[in-house]
Amino acid sequence: AEVRVDDVGGCAAAQVGHGAHVAARGECGDLEVEVRPADGPRPGYWLSVARFADPRKNLALLLRAYAAAKSGRRDLPRLVLAGSSGPTAADLALAAELGIATDLDLRGGVSEADLPALYQDAALFLLASNEEGWGLVFVEAMASGLPVIATRTDGAAEIVREGETGHLVAIGDHETLARRALELHDQPEVARRLGARARQVAEQELSRAV
DSSP, rough: OOEEEEETHHHHEEEETTOOOOOEOOGGGOOEOOOOOTTTTOEEEEEESSSSTGGGHHHHHHHHHHHHTTTTTOOOOOEEESSSOOOOOOHHHHHHHHHHHEEEEEEEEEEEETTTHHHHTTEEEEESSOOOSSHHHHHHHHTTTOOEEEEOHHHHHHHOBBBBTTEEEEETTTTHHHHHHHHHHHOOOOOOOOOHHHHIIIIIIGGGGG
């Protein structure tokens, strides 16, 4: 059996083989979560990339938005959370409380070399920060042809164009974040159009700023 260890919010999460059951230990106590299968999630997932241990990233809001979107919808893609620091124990507990823990794929300690493939296989990029400066992740997502849905922080508003390359929602508004994500999921032609324009803007207008 294969054993892999990931950094998930300061916890050691060991996965045996290709099963879904993992036990998060250390600061997380006996909390059970699901870490991505060894062969990765299927393409078309929803993606968020951030230092999720940073409270300014407001992962709790994103989790609530995903749970709201998934309510009564079994067809929704998985949510992939990738970054240099994984979710906190409180965030993992909230995911379990919301009933979405087994719908998350956690990618702790993702290298720069692995990020392009993550972006390229995603269908949508989401970020629910309370504060955001210059948003490099937005540029990376857009350059990969992804529509972006983000809270209207200064950094997001500087890069994401409402209705053109994605959508901006009010900070703290998980219901609108969920609604916008569902709209793009249910209207793939719109998502493709926004993604194509996002790539164009990234390549023609933002590449020099990176």
